Amino acid sequence: MEPHPFGADPAESLPLESLSVEPLLTSEFDADPGSVYGRLRRTYGPVAPVGLLGVPVWLVLDYREVLEVLRNESQWRRDIRYWRARAEGRLPREWPLLAGYEVRQMMFMDDEEHLSARGTYHAALGPFQDSHTPQGWELRSAVVAYADELIAMLAAESGSAGFADLAAQYTRPLLLMVTTRLFGCPVELGDELVMDLWRMLDGGPDAGPATGRALAAMTRLAAHRRALPGDDLTSYMLLADPTLSDEQLGRELFMNAVYLTDITGNMVCNTLLEVLRGNATVRRSLSAGLIGETVNRAALANTPVANMCFRFAARDVQLGNFRIRAGDIVSPSSAAAHQDLMAIGSHLVDSTVSTRAHLGWGAGPHQCPTAARELAGTIVTTAVGRIFEHFAKVELTLPPDQLPWRSGPVVRGLRLLPVRYELSGSSPARRPAPGRTFGSSGGVVPSGTGARHSDRHEWSLLASLRRLMFGGRKGA
Template sequence: MNAQRGIPSSHQNAFRLYGPQFQNKPAELYRQMRTDYGPVAPVLLDGDIPAWLVIGYREVTHVLNHPETFARSSRRWNAWDLVPENWPLYPMVTRTPNILYSEGEEHRRRATAISDALSGADQHEVRQYAVQAADRLIDGFCAASRADLRADYASRLPAIVLGRLYGLDQKHAEVLAEAMTTMIDSGPDAVKAQQFLLQTMGTLVAERRKQPGPDVVSRLVHHPAKLRDEELIPDLVVILGGGHQPTTEWLGNTLRLMLTDDRFAASLTGARSSVREALNEVLWEDTPTQIYLGRYAAHDVELGGQLIRRGDLVLLGLAGANSDPQINPGPECRMSQGNQAYLSFSHGEHRCPYPAPELAEIIVTAGIEVLLDRLPDVELAVPVDELRWRPSPWMRGLVALPVVFTPVPPIGGQ
């Protein structure tokens, strides 16, 4: 251990998961990690907090398939003494008793309740509402000649639809989505945003206990699992973040791909088959959740040639694993074969609950198809190399997606 900096000797030459290189060119960083260390690399989080990043496909699936060795609860972490007060990443490792950090039977009980609550959503109705919401959002900027598809569309559409599933109006849903973005970007206001989300969900749970409705929150509150408020409140924050953030970036990253890659130009002239191909391509190359935090070694263990000590933090490099040359055949082969073996929705008992990926795909597909129907000549307003990525170490998404198009009148009446 380096006493001066608090960095263990195993991490003296570790890669930092912050700064311009990681933010703008993570794929290059993953390739360099793979060259220097193989499938498991030492990394430093904000504040030079040590962790291990798993970027090998087989190694990630091994971690996810062995929860007895790579446990979920952050109570096991051996570096709590290194975490400074108001650490911006604290909300992502907090010992709040939510489903992300639960284990064993407790996790299965809560995961079943969440899956049941989500399954109660009618997918046809979700599709219909997503189309209506997309039209309303486009009406807000279609008469102009330009828009920011990140701020005006991609971040708002999932928030509105998920808010509907929670029984919220559009205004409240978008306020919560903004707070979720602030928390996950892990900036100076991250802790404050987390507190706001927990307080808001507490109020919502109390309301649904008194007056249930046909929504996800009510189904979860009154589920036979009989979840307590201290379980419900943080789990509702997790569901919201797990629904809004990846769906927003899946939509935004797919629009970026279709506006900048000639392979998908057909979609802009009405060929819907390539929309599905673009969605698949993004999950391989610019997956919304690039790093999933985290797992904690239950005992000393060797992984990918590295000695992981008991209590070490292990980060799941989903984006790195998707780019593992041992399993990634390249975009042309994937498009011809429809390869969907990506780890974008994780794997194992802690993967995204059913039917969350299906609901996300419904929202994203509707968002793309409605936009291209309404604004068929939309194009990027700046050179592609001027686009900037979010500072979040966890999510892969643009700060802005400026576009230009021929103005069209609003359709209204939705």
């Protein structure tokens, strides 16, 4: 990558808090973050000072600098106690983005403490990582069954051709069902959990209470599985580290719930969107059956974790054109880095060559763990694949530039994904059998946990899904 043409001038050596910053979260940013990143890059170079809900932050824009921040753990710390403004009590009262960062779990740990927590996590997620174990195989079969069942419900409710919101009526319930199952929840997780996670990540006004509610739910789940272990991630976490208290385990589950329900769900929607809006390389890889590659390309074009977790400078350091002081906060932007990457390597975008250089999974010691990536990749490819398997025709009902995006500093996610669809003639969803039960569409109700999934449980899951999908419209 070319060295940046800007030189540091004296104003740029001023402390972050004394620079005048433009607010990042504007309506322009919601609609077209790329143009904001581009303007910041032209004004400041690879690193720009911005305001995040009233707090100045260094936004790291260029690929090379983002990689440096993600990889150099001794310089860029995750522990929030390194943040000078917080330590000195200079943050606005109830700054909405703080709630999530105050939850002390693996993502916000450094060094040995982080490594040991990551080890526990690897051990616990291992059985679900791929389809070679009974747990992995059963989970994957369940994802297919859930997806088919949701499409069948859509067809039963709206007909073999009609309109649907693939975010609310397909992706969100699908991810809630997967999370309920993976975590071993005795009852299904509700849509309210997803909304609470949104409120926290997007820095809404009630981010604090929303975080508290989601944490409390996960802590109750931890206590439940300690008393009644099962074949699920919660129980395997306890097996891997029996010293975890319910509160500690609740905090780890909480973070995983963010990734599973929200981030993976957004990856599903963003991938569907790239296909529907006609992204040529995404479409090409999809029709070539390279569905994993489809996800890579969608991640490059529209990564769900647009701006990664904050890091804090351990020592004074030069980054881009600025002198960053010890204790300053930086936000590495994978979305902006991808823009930079595409500008320098446009051949990647035009060809069908793999482009794993994307930062959709992060990089360095805190990157998404392998087992989680494998699992997420399977969920995304299955969820996207089942749509194109069942639907002969599916098209957006709004022009892509009018789709409503969430407003927030972390996630690039759609509020709705409205489509017009037509089921294919051979889709089993055209023929929903009367009295069909959950998991009957060729999918599997797992043998290990089958006893827990009684008919009664499945019918209540189905009933609550109907409420979730059709939100009272049909009085379900």
